[in-house]
Amino acid sequence: MTTRSRLLVLFAAVSLLAVLAGTAVLRAADRAAEKDRVQEGGPSVGSGPVSLTAGGERRIAFRNMAWGPHRDELTTVPADRPDGPRTASGVSCLRFHAAAGTGVCLQSGGRAAVLDASLKEVSAHRLAGLPTRARVSPGGHLAAWTVFVGGDSYAGTDFSTRTSVLDLRTGRLVASLEEFTVLRDGREYRAADVNFWGVTFTPDERGFYATLATGGRTHLVRGDLAAGTVTTLRENVECPSLSPDGTRLVFKKRVPGLPAEAPWRLHALDLASGRETPLAETRSVDDQVVWTDAHTVAYALPGDFGADLYTVPADGSGAPRRLMSSALAPAFLGPR
Structure with missing residues (x-):
């Protein structure tokens, strides 16, 4: 060569x-x-530190539903800029809630992870089915979660749920609220088809409200954690959410004449008077609402990428408005 x-x-x-x-x-x-790409026209999402204590700034923590590498991760945004850039934690949750620096993250693979303020896992518990609801008490000392153990929609009748309550102060886990004694019309009630879902804790962290289903009907119940009892209060109440002052519940109610696949309307219940008020949201909401403050609730509706969040006044006035797109399971952190 x-x-x-x-x-x-x-x-x-x-x-x-x-x-x-x-x-x-x-x-x-x-x-x-x-790494930071999302769907076209969607929110900007990037990795960063996430805390469940907002400090002086009010923030929203939620499951990010935007397509991209951070989908399903626990994510935060400033509460006053819900459409702003999102900070993703790297912790994935299917259902999530947090309060007072404690989080509960229901994960694929059948795990309920209890998180501290820095998202460090404090404990983990086996799930018996598909995650559907999660709640932390106002003081951060109690956590509850509900899973489907058969079926996939509250709109049908062929499903069963299991709801667990964990006391973080003692480590006591009530694996199923079906262990509690049901009091109905002043008498102990027993039935093979009893199901519970949608726990919401009282401000004193001694009790809770929830939905009990039996005999083809749903009931609002009040639970006493120390006594291990639940007492039925009224019918046709699902997924209650207690106001910060403990005086009102917002819940989804089946309304006669609506389609079987979209049967619910949001209502508010004044616990002292028993008066119900329909909210201004006229679409069927299959979610347990979260109170953003003393006057407003947030909830999810189906969206282009899974779910979008909306808000509506809790007194029946006003109109619903979109809070953010591609988001699910919000928790409002910091001062109200």
Whole structure:
């Protein structure tokens, strides 16, 4: 091989290496960009530190539903900029709630993870089915979760649920509220078809409200954790959520004449008077609402990428408005 030929081969090899190196750099850049890519027109999502204590700034923590590498991760945004850039934690949750620096994260693989303020796992518990509801008490000392153990929709009748309550102060786990004694019309009630879901804790963290289903009907119940009892209060109440002052419940109610696949309307119940008020949201809401403050509730409705969050006044006035897209299971952190 002549010197000229050797130089041509060397030049070709160097050129090929340069092309390969450039391609590698471009691919690395693409991969880096992919880490923070979301669906077109969606929110900006990037990795960063996430805390369940908001400090002086009020924040919203939620399950991010935006398509991209951070989908399903526990994510936060400032409460006054819900459409702003999102900070993703790397912790994935199917259902989530938090209060007073304690979080409960229901995960794929059948785990309920209790998290501290820095998202460190404090304890983990086995789930018996598909996660559907999660709640933390106002003081952060109690956690509850509900799973489906058969069926996949409250709109049907062929399903069963299991609701657990964990006391973080003692470590006591009530694996199923079906262990509690049911009091109905002043008498102990027993039935094979009893199901519970949708726990919401009282401000004193001694009791709770929830839904009990039996005999094809749903009932609002008040639970006493120390006594291990639940007492039925009224019918046709599902997924109650107690106001911060403990005086009102917002819940979903089946309304006669609505389609079987979309049977609910949100209502508020004044616990002292028993008066019910329909809220301004006229769409069927299959969710347990969260109080954003003393006057407003937030909830999820189906969206283009799984779910979007909306708010509506809790007194029946006003109109619903979109809070943020591609989000689910919010918790409002910091001062109300």
